[in-house]
Amino acid sequence: MIQHDVSLRGLNTFGLPSVAESYLPLRDLAQLESPHFRTTPALVLGGGSNLLLRENVPGLTVHVLLGGVQELGAAAGAGSGTGTDVHLRVGGGVDWNQLVRYTLDQGLAGMENLVLIPGTVGASPVQNIGAYGAEVADLITAVHVWEYGHGARTLRPDECDFGYRDSRFKKEPGRFLITAVDFRLQRNASSVNTSYGAIIAELERLGVDQATPADVALAVTNIRRSKLPDWFFLGNSGSFFKNPVVPKTTHERIQQDYPQAPSYPIDTDHVKLPAGWLIDRAGLRGARDGQVGTYAKQALVMVNHGGATGEDILAFSSRVQTTVLEKFGVNLEREVRLIGG
Ligand SMILES: Cc1cc2nc3c(=O)[nH]c(=O)nc-3n(C[C@H](O)[C@H](O)[C@H](O)COP(=O)(O)OP(=O)(O)OC[C@H]3O[C@@H](n4cnc5c(N)ncnc54)[C@H](O)[C@@H]3O)c2cc1C
Known part of the structure; x- marks a missing residue:
């Protein structure tokens, strides 16, 4: 079952050469009872789309390939009055974008803004994936984990410490392996999330008036394809840096030279700055050093x-x-x- 000296080049979206000393595919929950899951591995690997791999990964790499999408039942939407809640339990190894497509095919709303994000369902809570005005934490009702040193456990959302591209799973690497995630979606939802300006503009361009979840997914797909490189052809890991949260005074100082400098409010004293804008204005959009560079259309992406x-x-x-x-x-x-x- 365990393999040695396994190349991870095809298992990370940067396409980096890297070799796992030991490699174990996890396809079945029964495997968790084996001695291999008594101690924390070097790496719990999903789709390899948020990793920067060095040439050697010593120790054990566990590759989460747990499948399955199960409907847990439907209930009247809690207080929303707009549709019917549908609960899904999804295996940690399921491809995220395939799940989004599946939910859209089933007429379920909730994941449409998060279409085309690479990676697996099991990794989605780790950095609380988000895009175009939505975050996965808003859909999660439970995270099923294998806690190293303890065993199987289920965490409620308030136990996951979700934040901007952050969670307990990210803060405590090596403690949990996520085996499955429960989501709450909506059937017959009467509204969609178009809070992100670019979505509205794209829907207008498409001539859509009353947008459905599928329309929003199409708009987001078009926007993403126009801005981000396809990792299959140009290796990358999406946004390489987080958008920094800084004191308001830092933004005001930057505005002295760049009056149009963008920022997003966080609280009364802090704002978030778009890292891509900072890299761009530092003159590094499209810059290149040998085989590495920033993407010409989006400086936040290293390629x-x-x-x-x-x-x-x-x-x-x-x-x-x-x-x-x-x-x-x-x-x-x-x-x-x-x-x-
Ligand atoms: C082109 C591109 C666009 C992207 N766009 C976005 C975006 O819009 N928004 C966004 O938030 N992210 C984005 N990303 C980043 C990435 O897609 C997400 O972070 C994704 O959730 C990573 O999933 P993965 O399965 O590839 O995780 P991996 O890269 O394999 O792992 C990432 C981290 O999660 C841990 N992990 C993985 N699986 C599990 C598990 N089952 N249990 C416990 N820990 C686990 C790993 O140990 C590691 O620490 C983008 C990446 C690319 C390449």
């Missing part, structure tokens, strides 16, 4: 032009961090997780 290693990407990303720090006094924190040695 592997072919043949780069994790070390190459790390070195280039450090250059980006230093340049942005020197120019704006703002620290960029990596969103992707660095693995291996």
Whole structure:
């Protein structure tokens, strides 16, 4: 069952050369009773779309391939008055985008804004995936985990410490392996989330008046395809850095040179700055060092032009961090997780 010296090149969206010392595919919950799940592995691997892999991953890599989509039952929408709640339990290894497509085919609303995000269902709570005005935490009703050292457990959303691209699973790496996630969706929903300006503009362009979840998914798909590279052809991990949250005074200082500098309010004293804008204005959009660079259409995305290693990407990303720090006094924190040695 365990394999040794397994190449992970085809299992990460950067397409980085990396070798797992030991590799174990997890396809069945019964495997959790084996001695391999008594101690924390080096890496719990999903779709490899939020990882920066170095050339060697010592120790055990567990690849979560648990499947299954199960409807748990329907109930009148709690207080929403708009539709019927439908509860799904989905295996941690299910492909996220395939799940979104499945729910749309079933006439279920809730996941449409999160279409086309790569990766697995089991990883979706880890960084609380979000896009276009929606976050997965708003749909999650339970997270089923294998807690290393303890066993199987179910966590309620309030036990997951969800935040912006953050959760307990991210803060405590190695403690939990997510086996399945429960979601609450809606059948016959009468409204969709078009809070994100670009969605409204795209729906107008498509000539859609009363948008359905499928219309929103199409709009988001079009926007994403126009802005993000397809990792199959140009290796990348989506947003490489988090959007930094800074004191308002930092934004005001930046506005002295850039009056149009964008920001999003967080609380009375803090704002979020778009990291892509900072990298762009630091002159690094489309920049390239050997086989690594930033994407010409979106500076927040680092790309592997072919043949780069994790070390190459790390070195280039450090250059980006230093340049942005020197120019704006703002620290960029990596969103992707660095693995291996
Ligand atoms: C082109 C592109 C676009 C993207 N767009 C977005 C976006 O719009 N919004 C967004 O939020 N993200 C985005 N991402 C990032 C990425 O898709 C998400 O973070 C995704 O949830 C990662 O899933 P994965 O299965 O690939 O996880 P992996 O990369 O395999 O792992 C990521 C982390 O989760 C952990 N993990 C994985 N599976 C499990 C599990 N079953 N149990 C416990 N821990 C686990 C890993 O150990 C690791 O720490 C994008 C990435 C790419 C390449």
